[in-house]
Each structure stands twice: as C-alpha cells, then as structure tokens.
Amino acid sequence: MAALREEESTITAKGQTTIPKAVRQALGVDYGGRITFLVDDQHRVYVEKVAEEGSDPVVDRFLAFLAQDMAKNPGTSILALPSTLRDRIAALTGTLDVDLDAEIDGDVAL
Structure with missing residues (x-):
C-alpha cells in the first residue's frame, strides 16, 4: 500500500510521542481526542480515531x-x-x- 502521507515523530524516554499536526488533521482529532493503535501480524501499525459511542x-x-x-x-x-x-x-x-x-x-x- 502506498503511503499517502508520511510524518515522523520521536518517542521520549517515557514512551510518549507527539502526533504530528498533519496526522491529527487527517484523523480529525484535536486536544483531548482519542485514537487507537492497531498492530497486525506483520507488525504494521495503524492509527485510527476512536469512534464516539452514541448516547442513549x-x-x-x-x-x-x-x-x-x-x-x-x-x-x-x-x-x-x-x-x-x-x-x-x-x-x-x-x-x-x-x-x-x-x-x-x-x-x-x-
């Protein structure tokens, strides 16, 4: 699969990283937004916006x-x-x- 956009981020000593602005914009998330990481059996990592649950x-x-x-x-x-x-x-x-x-x-x- 061809990458549509490639961004780089550094992992801190505490295991934290900053999600690049272009990636946050592509996902439609901002401060306080939630994302999920999916890792497949080939060790590829996908990042997705967490679907907001509908209210009852x-x-x-x-x-x-x-x-x-x-x-x-x-x-x-x-x-x-x-x-x-x-x-x-x-x-x-x-x-x-x-x-x-x-x-x-x-x-x-x-």
Missing part, C-alpha cells in the same frame, strides 16, 4: 433528571449510607483480598 436517550434523560433533582434539593439528593448497610457491606466483603494495582484478566466491558 433514556440514560441521557435519567442523568438530566438526576442533575436537576440534585440542583433543586442539594441537602436531600445525596445521603450517606445508613450504618446498617455499611456494616452489611463490610461483613460481606471483609474477607476479600483485592489488589487494586493488579492487572485485570480477560475482557472488561464498562
């Missing part, structure tokens, strides 16, 4: 409702967990050993 109108309306309710009722919208619920959570999870810095195995969907 039901979730959007629910979040708007929550924001409106919290603005109208700041003292009652967010409350501390009742102590009985905190105690129950502690009883159920107290023996779990979790390393928050450990790698996650398998696929994760958020």
Whole structure:
C-alpha cells in the first residue's frame, strides 16, 4: 500500500510521542481526542480515531433528571449510607483480598 502521507515523530524516554499536526488533521482529532493503535501480524501499525459511542436517550434523560433533582434539593439528593448497610457491606466483603494495582484478566466491558 502506498503511503499517502508520511510524518515522523520521536518517542521520549517515557514512551510518549507527539502526533504530528498533519496526522491529527487527517484523523480529525484535536486536544483531548482519542485514537487507537492497531498492530497486525506483520507488525504494521495503524492509527485510527476512536469512534464516539452514541448516547442513549433514556440514560441521557435519567442523568438530566438526576442533575436537576440534585440542583433543586442539594441537602436531600445525596445521603450517606445508613450504618446498617455499611456494616452489611463490610461483613460481606471483609474477607476479600483485592489488589487494586493488579492487572485485570480477560475482557472488561464498562
């Protein structure tokens, strides 16, 4: 495949690089934009703009409702967990050993 445009960038000691302006413009990304790197079995690397997920109108309306309710009722919208619920959570999870810095195995969907 013939390269339509070739740009060069240097990798820093921290493994960082600057995406050249011409490449950012070609991808249609700017500050805060997200890109993904794809590496094929021939070790060729492709860079693509991350497709923005469509919003869910039901979730959007629910979040708007929550924001409106919290603005109208700041003292009652967010409350501390009742102590009985905190105690129950502690009883159920107290023996779990979790390393928050450990790698996650398998696929994760958020």
